[in-house]
Structures are given as C-alpha cells and as structure tokens.
Amino acid sequence: MCLAIPGKLLEVFEENGLKMGNIDFAGSVSKACLEYVPEIEIGQYTIVHAGFALSVLNEEEAKNSFDAWDDLIDRANAEGIEMDKLERPD
Amino acid sequence: MKYLDEFRDPVVAKKILDEIHVVTTQPWVIMEICGGQTHSIIRNGIDQVLPKEIELVHGPGCPVCVTPLEIIDRAIEIAGRPDVIFTSFGDMLRVPGSHKDLFMVRSEGGDVRTVFSPLESLKIARENPDKEVVFFAVGFETTAPGNAMAIAQAAKEGLTNFSELVSHVLVPPAMEALLSSPSNRVQGYLAAGHVCTVMGWDEYDPIAKKYEVPIVITGFEPMDVLDGILHTVKQLEAGTYKVENRYARIVEQGGNQAAQALIKDVFEIANRKWRGIGEIPASGFKIRKKYASYDAELKFSVGDIRTEEPEACISGVILQGLKKPHDCPAFGKECTPQNPLGATMVSSEGACAAYYKYQRILDK
Ligand code: SF4
Secondary structure: OEOOOOEEEEEEEEEOOEEEEEEEEOOEEEEEEOOOOOOOOOOOEEEEEOOEEEEEOOHHHHHHHHHHHHHHHHHHHHOOOOHHHOOOOO | OOOOHHHHOHHHHHHHHHHHHHHOOOOEEEEEEEHHHHHHHHHOOHHHHOOOOEEEEEEEEOHHHHOOHHHHHHHHHHHOOOOEEEEEOHHHHHOOOOOOOHHHHHHOOOEEEEOOOHHHHHHHHHHOOOOEEEEEEEEOOOOHHHHHHHHHHHHHHOOOOEEEEEEEEOHHHHHHHHHHOOOOOOOEEEEEHHHHHHHOOOOHHHHHHHHOOOEEEEOOOHHHHHHHHHHHHHHHHHOOOOEEEOOOOOOOOOOOHHHHHHHHHHEEEEEEEEOOOEEEEEEEEEEOHHHHHHEHHHHOOOOOOOOOOOOOOOHHHHHOOOOOHHHOOOEOOOEEOOEOOOHHHOOOOOHHHHHHHOOOOOOO
C-alpha cells in the first residue's frame, strides 16, 4: 500500500469538493487527492500514499544529494583511494 | 523516469558502497524500520555487498504484518454480513486470520472489494445507500491522512452508511519499545522516509538522545538506502547519535502540517497491539468520540473473538529484528506466499515474502 516512487502531476480537477489530480508514475497514470499539498503545481513531482499526495518533491534538495555524492567521488579521488579496487565480500 | 533512475545509478551506488567499506572498522547492527526499505534491500542485494561487519535487521514497518489477528478476525466477521460491502487495500485480503482470510469470505459470497484509496470506498458508499460500507483502515502514519480525510468527508456529506475498521499504528513508539527491550540488538536506525513526510522528525530527537542511537531518515532507492547506511555507520564509528535527514528532497522537519491537523481532528492516540510483538502503549490511533458513528467496531458489535496464531510462525521475533526468515523451520516449506502461515509472508513489504521472492532460502 506504500507507493515509494514519485509521480509527476499532469492535471488538476475537483471531485466532491476535493482538490484532485492525475499523476504519472513512470508511465502509469492514477488519480490522487491533492488536499494535503495545496501548493503543488502541474509538472511538479509528488509522493502519493493510498491515493493521497503527501509531499512535493524539492528539486533543489534532490540536486544537493547529487552534488554531495559527486563530492564523495572527487574526495576519494583526491585522497588517492582507489575505490574500485576495494575488496568485495563474495 | 526523472527522480527515479538517477537514484538507481549503479556507478554512484558503488561509490557510496565503497565509502561504507572505507569507514567501517567494527561490527554494527542497523535496523531499517520500513518494509518498503526491507524490500529494496533484499531486491537489490544490498545486504550481500555490505562489509561483513554490518548486519541489517528488518524492522516492523509493514502494516500488513503487524495488524493484530483479532482485528483480522473482526474484519472477517464484519465482511461476512449480508448487508455489508467490505473494502480494503488488496494486501489485507490474503492475511490469514484464525480460521480464514478475506478472500475466503469473498468466495463464500461476501461482498469484499479491493480499493486503492479510502475515497474509493466513500464512492461505493454514495452509490450503495442501502448497504453498510466498511473500509479496513490499517497502516502507519502514511495512510492516516487519507483515512482521516475519508471520515471527515463522510461527515461533511452526511453519509451514514460509511465506517472504518481502524488499526492504525505509529512508528516512534515501536522504535522505542524495541530499544528498551532487554534483548535489543539495534545500534542504529534507518528511519522510514515517508512516515517522516507526514509527521516530520521532531519525535526522533528524544529517542536518539535517550538510547544513544543514530537515526538517519532515508528513502527507498538503492542510493538512498546505501547513503542512509553510510551516514549511520559514520555516526556509529564517531560515537555520535543525532537525527539526520538524508531524504530532504521529500521530507521536511515539520512534516505535512495540514495532514497532521486532520489526523488530530479525527483520531486520538491509543494503546495498540502489534501482531507478533504485543501491546505497545500509545502506539496507534483510534477514532475520536465525535466521529464515533464512523467507527466500525462500535457500529458492528463484533464481540469477543478468541484468536489462535499458528504455532510454527516466528514472525514476532523476526519483526523485532531478533531472527531472520530462514531461521523459521516453516519458511519456504509449509509457508510460502501462495499459502502463508504468517502475515510477514503475505505483503511484499514483509521480510519473509521478500526473502522468499529473492530466493534467500539457502543463505545463512
Ligand atoms: S516463514 Fe511463514 S511461518 Fe515462518 S515466520 Fe515467516 S510467515 Fe511465519
């Protein structure tokens, strides 16, 4: 019941007095209630659980994660750690 | 798919894994709370490529797994009534009760329907005014906003033929119960990202301090899980125990305030029994008095139900991180996803089902 992947908001509409939207999850579109993310705009990504959008994906923070991981690779290279050669348990 | 494939990049994942190998100097036991993360770890074989010093134990964060047997039996009794349309998330239909599951109720003529959202259940109630429509409201903090909204909406519309059978559990009290148990082995937690989406993470600070365990909030993609493990190990090695949010693209410190407000309006904190674990004080939600007419337990007096767990099943100790699925003698023999003896074999978020699906039968 927990859909862990973010979906992209395609359109917004009203149903029985609730703000709803159609959301694209990697190609399959489903309907979700948007009442808990009133600020969401079309084209933004959101996390949906049991038919309710709960959070809007923060693109800045997503980029920060990648920057931090790039940093990790650069640092390892600078320190001369040849990561690829580390022992792997079998 | 944007914001998905980037978090599954094998090159970056390997770099994070390499860094874990660099920083690990001694044995550590880390628990991932969330069943979705358990599934990701087993599916991606993350547990098999970590340094051998690091043991991942699988937590109780699978709603299907921890819903107590009594509640399943109550659901089965209500669903069997001729005037009832019983609606539920699909996973719950196969959870074994004492004598049968909801699928059997359906094959015996009960009107049991699968829905993806409690709002679908409301729709069924609008369309069937002569029937009682009951929604099986299970889950953690992630499903509570929707289940609260369905009740609030039913009240707003004046629907009188809708109710919820509620079995809501909360993650932080369970984390605390595990840490305070004398048999606890957990030294660090990966906190469930989407639970924090709703509730934020202020509740975790006192737990991290009191039990001196690092708590790292993370997501479900392989890179998220690896990154969460890396930052937990870094803290363990340094002897620190802070709450760290490594899932900031989705989780904000305060959580979703609108969701919290409606949850608080509809539900109040209650003691809850967890299947396999037992009662944990203040570990769940029940419906508030002002919404009592939407409480299926009150609407259908289901009376005293005597429950019987199958003797062979050790899912309770698995949910506490004390044993692994392949320690169970029934695993993969009497107990399979086609014929589950315990709830942890039903949902894909259950540790037994994940181990079975990804063939961890022979790994010891
Ligand atoms: S394998 Fe089956 S019987 Fe054994 S602990 Fe898991 S669910 Fe229970």
